[in-house]
Amino acid sequence: MESWGEKGIFYNPGHVRKRGVYILTVKEKDGDNDKGSKLDRPGIYRVNLGVHRDTFVRMFGSAPKRPGAGGIVEMDYDFAKEKFSKKK
Secondary structure, eight states: OEETTEEEEEEOGGGOSSSOEEEEEEEOSOBTTBOTTOTTSTTOOEEEEOOOHHHHHHHHSSOOOOOOTTOOOOOSEETTSSSOEEOO
């Protein structure tokens, strides 16, 4: 399904929710409220994979605060790089 400029896969057993829960999305361009990944570069896109909060904390140490519209998640990683890595 396409939504908000993304192509996504949703999980929605029994069609309980209008769209369900995002499982995976691919975004190919920046939006008005989402420029943090700098997707305006040629050949760059972003893949979002939904994981349970506990899994995220286990992988990254803690869950960051949600930024305001158009803001960037504050973490020790630079997700705008073609190959993200921990900031030095």
